[in-house]
Amino acid sequence: MIGRRLRHFAAIWRLGLAEAVAYRGALFVWILNSSFPLIALALWAGLARAGPIGDYDRPGFVAYFVAAFLVRQLTASWVVWDLERQVVTGELSTLLLRPVHPILHHLMTNLAALPVRALIAAPVAAIVLVLALGDAGLELARGGALALAIPAIIGGFLLNFVVQLTIGCLAFWFTRSSALFELWLALFIALSGYAVPTSLFPGGLAELVRFLPFHAGLGFPVELLLGRLDAAAAARGFLIQWTWLLGLSVTAGLAWRRGARHFSAVGA
Amino acid sequence: MSGPAVRVAGLSKRFRVARRGAGLGAAMRALFRREYVDVQAVRELSFSLAPGERVGFLGPNGAGKTTTLKMLSGLLHPSAGEVEVAGFTPYQRKPEFLRTISLVMGQKRQLSWDLPAVDTFELHRVIYDVDRATYRRRLDDFVGRLDLGEIMVKPVRQLSLGERMKCELVAALLHGPRILFLDEPTLGMDVAMQHAIREFVRGYNEELGATVILTSHDMGDVAALCPRILVIDEGALRFDGSVGELTRRTRPLRRVSVGARELPPPAELRALGREVARDGDRLVMDVAPADVAALVDRLLALPGSHDLEVRDAPLDEVMREVFRRGVADTGTKGQA
Numbered sequence: 326m327i328g329r330r331l332r333h334f335a336a337i338w339r340l341g342l343a344e345a346v347a348y349r350g351a352l353f354v355w356i357l358n359s360s361f362p363l364i365a366l367a368l369w370a371g372l373a374r375a376g377p378i379g380d381y382d383r384p385g386f387v388a389y390f391v392a393a394f395l396v397r398q399l400t401a402s403w404v405v406w407d408l409e410r411q412v413v414t415g416e417l418s419t420l421l422l423r424p425v426h427p428i429l430h431h432l433m434t435n436l437a438a439l440p441v442r443a444l445i446a447a448p449v450a451a452i453v454l455v456l457a458l459g460d461a462g463l464e465l466a467r468g469g470a471l472a473l474a475i476p477a478i479i480g481g482f483l484l485n486f487v488v489q490l491t492i493g494c495l496a497f498w499f500t501r502s503s504a505l506f507e508l509w510l511a512l513f514i515a516l517s518g519y520a521v522p523t524s525l526f527p528g529g530l531a532e533l534v535r536f537l538p539f540h541a542g543l544g545f546p547v548e549l550l551l552g553r554l555d556a557a558a559a560a561r562g563f564l565i566q567w568t569w570l571l572g573l574s575v576t577a578g579l580a581w582r583r584g585a586r587h588f589s590a591v592g593a
Numbered sequence: 594m595s596g597p598a599v600r601v602a603g604l605s606k607r608f609r610v611a612r613r614g615a616g617l618g619a620a621m622r623a624l625f626r627r628e629y630v631d632v633q634a635v636r637e638l639s640f641s642l643a644p645g646e647r648v649g650f651l652g653p654n655g656a657g658k659t660t661t662l663k664m665l666s667g668l669l670h671p672s673a674g675e676v677e678v679a680g681f682t683p684y685q686r687k688p689e690f691l692r693t694i695s696l697v698m699g700q701k702r703q704l705s706w707d708l709p710a711v712d713t714f715e716l717h718r719v720i721y722d723v724d725r726a727t728y729r730r731r732l733d734d735f736v737g738r739l740d741l742g743e744i745m746v747k748p749v750r751q752l753s754l755g756e757r758m759k760c761e762l763v764a765a766l767l768h769g770p771r772i773l774f775l776d777e778p779t780l781g782m783d784v785a786m787q788h789a790i791r792e793f794v795r796g797y798n799e800e801l802g803a804t805v806i807l808t809s810h811d812m813g814d815v816a817a818l819c820p821r822i823l824v825i826d827e828g829a830l831r832f833d834g835s836v837g838e839l840t841r842r843t844r845p846l847r848r849v850s851v852g853a854r855e856l857p858p859p860a861e862l863r864a865l866g867r868e869v870a871r872d873g874d875r876l877v878m879d880v881a882p883a884d885v886a887a888l889v890d891r892l893l894a895l896p897g898s899h900d901l902e903v904r905d906a907p908l909d910e911v912m913r914e915v916f917r918r919g920v921a922d923t924g925t926k927g928q929a
Contacts, residue, residue, distance in 0.1 A: 329722065336719035340705060340712055347707045347748075418668050419703040422696055424688040425720050589670040589684060591608060 333425050334433050341437025349441060356446050359397050363453055365520050366390035370457065379525045380553075387457040389522055391450050392547045397519070398446040399439055400481040400542060404431045405506045408493035412588065413500060421585070428490065428581060435486060470552045473559055477546035480566045484542045487570065490577040497584030518544025524553075538573070541566040596680060598772055598804035599642040599665060604674035606635040606660050606828075634660040636828040637674065642806070644771070647798050649819035650808040653916050657828035658808040662774050665806065666696040679772055692721055695770040697761055699777035702749070710745045710752075710760035714767055721768030728767060735763045738793055755786030762790065766797060773797070775807045779814055791817050812908040824915060831915070836908060843914050844906035846879035849888055854897030865891065879906070 345352060366387060373383040381389065408431070411417040420427040492509060495502035514520055517539035523531055534540050545562040548554050554562060612630050613623040635657040642648055650658040663669040664676055667683035667690065676683055681690035704713045718728045736742065739759045749757060758778060766773070775794065779787040795818060798805045809815055815822060816836055824832035824839065832839055849866070852875050859868050865888040866880030874897075880888050885903060892901055905911075 333720045336716050340708070340716045343708055343712055344705060415701060418663075418696075418698070418701060421668060421686065422666065422691055422694075423720060424691040586670070589668060 334429065337425065337430055337433035338437045341434035342440070344434065345438035345441040349445070352438065352441055353445055355401075356398060356442060356449070359401065360394060360449070361514070362390040362393040362397065362519060363449075365393075366453070366457070379522075381522060381525070384458055386522075387454065388551055389547065391454055391457075392550050393519060393543060394453075395443075395446060395450050396478055396481065396543055396546050396550065398442045399478050400485050400546075401439070401442060402435045402482070402486045402489050404435060404486060405489035405493040405503050407431060408490070409496040409502050412496040412584075417588065421588075428577075431490070432486060436482075439482075470549060470554070470559070473563075474546055474550040477549045477563065477566065480563070480570055481542045481546045484538060484566065484570050484573065487573040487577045488538065488542075491573060491580050494577065494580035494584040497587045513539045513542070516540060517542060518547060523548075535562075536565055538569040541569050597641045597677075598644045598646065598679060599640075599806070600675070600677045601641070601665075602639050602675045604635060604638040604661070604664060604676050605633070605672050606657070606664060606669060607672040608632045608634055634828050635664070635671075635825075638825070638828075638830050639674075640823060640830065640833055642804055644804055645798070645802040646821060647795070647805040647819045648807070649815035649822045650806065650825055651812075651815055651822050651912060652825040654810075656825045658825055659776055660828075661825065662696065662776050662806065662808060666694055666774050667691075668696070692768060693770060694772045694774065695765040695768070696774040697758075697765045697776065697778055699758065699780035702757070702761060703764055704749045704757070704760055706750050707748055709747055710749055710764065713749075713760075713764050714745070717764055717767050723768050727769075731767055731769065732763070735766065735793075738796060739763065739789060755782045755789075758782065758786070758790060759793075762793060769801060770803065771801070772804045773806070775805065775809075777809055778807070779809065779811055787811065787813065794818060812912060816908045824912075826916065837905065839915075840905040840908065840911045843911045844879075845882065846906065847882055847885050847903055848877065848906055849880055849885065849892065849901070849903050850875065850877040851892040851895070851901045852876075852897075852899045853892070853895035855895065857895065862888070862891070 366389075369378070369381070369386040369390070370383050372378060373381065373386050376382075377385070408417075411420065417427065420430055423430070488509065489506065492502055492506045495505060516534050516537055523534050523540050523544045525531075526534055535545075541562070545554075545566055549559055549562065608631070609629050610632050611623075612628050613619045638657075638661060650661065652658050660669065664671050665678055665683055667678075667686045670684045679690065679693045681687060681693070683690065683694075704710050714728075714732065717723070718725075723731075736745070739762070741759060741763065744752060744756045745760055745763070749760065752760065762778070773794070778794070779790050782790070791814060794805060794807075797803060805818070807814065807818060820835060822832070822834070822836055822839060823830060846866070848869070854874065856871065856874065856876050859871075862868065862878065865884050866878040868876070868878050870877040876892075878888065889901065889903065892898060906914075
């Protein structure tokens, strides 16, 4: 049974990967669209020429934003737009009639694009690092902290996926659920560490921001990747990230169930 | 399958639809107070289909044909009534049920748009748990019948409408569904492509004993494929029987046509039937079954008589008559 399920997932993943390769040009443009951290890098690194800002010096900013750029690529999802289109046009019917749950289909196709994204984004990141730092390069955490960054990035991806899935499910009732996601995205840019490292927020505010799902999705894995968190902070970060993940997964599951019921009541 | 392939009893579907008047004012008012109307898309349908039957759903736009198909395939939850397909309750959409059926919609696609169709075929092979040998055998068979060859290795976006529909059918049938729902499968296709699709569906039905339920605006599809038809109008079943039966009830007159070097004046034949058309050397008449023999004798005696043909009225004319006169006047009736 499990082997059969894994074969199903692998087949969807392969199809998703083939689509990602077919859309490589568009994927490159989407990667450029999410290159805001590289712009932030230029701004903050310029400001830091005069001296460190908070706990970041110039190489620190370069490392932070290159890592933020890469983590953003590895946690990308677009299920909110796909789901909205499928609900509005009725394309969802095709997925509903396959013997694989539509959410798992979306999860696998989103995962499938990540290797292609990484392949395109890695050289961009490498070029930026060389140009900005010369031989110094990106200083990553070593050993255990680096290993912990991997589950944190996986958590970040899943968090982004379930947030988009929850908001995407609103398309069952409202035509343009992605408009609401734009609002989420605005908050994400401000509060995730995408434009400003969270530790540069004023003291109390930084602590508050660390409890929000935005930071849990990006800033936390980036800080972990760079070795900026001690064991206690890392543990707290995981607790916050996976609590959000659990809560939002339950919300997404409920939204899906009610939405799918509504879909089969009002017309597919 | 021991019981019926499809069993429907008192099946109804009601939608609540938002409504507003035209213009900016109405749009602004709708922001604060939306009006809804209840639309009864399907009313108390009852019928039963045996395994292996080919059945056509006929009806005008908005008659409830597609809504019925969607309820049978599990996409829509009925508002009332019972529905059972291959022993399953469709709207529960159990994986075993989904492996038993397939729904092909002429206006929707299941193929990945930018990939060759063969990639979607391979996906279906895995998710429907078809072993490689069966997959290869079915695919080779379908490719031969539909002349797919190069078509299935080109990106789907580059295919013509007909080529795409051929691939959609293959994707839908690779897992060998015992029940096939087809919603307007030949929409927008030329005659040759329509013929190819019909023959393919007929072959699938005859060889696998699969039940086929078809909706189509094209009466040719239905007449060519379906020994049994269900006429649905305003959501209700108006007729259940054969095409011939519907035709004889609705348009009992036979259509007789003949070519001749010299046609008689209309008045000479008036006693035998009604003249429908006279075009050059060709005459078309509608005649009561009892008068067919007399008329045929008379027409064969015409100088240079050739290509005499006697047939029922075409199905599209019959259907126009059914919907124009209303069912009560046509003498048709539903048979649950």
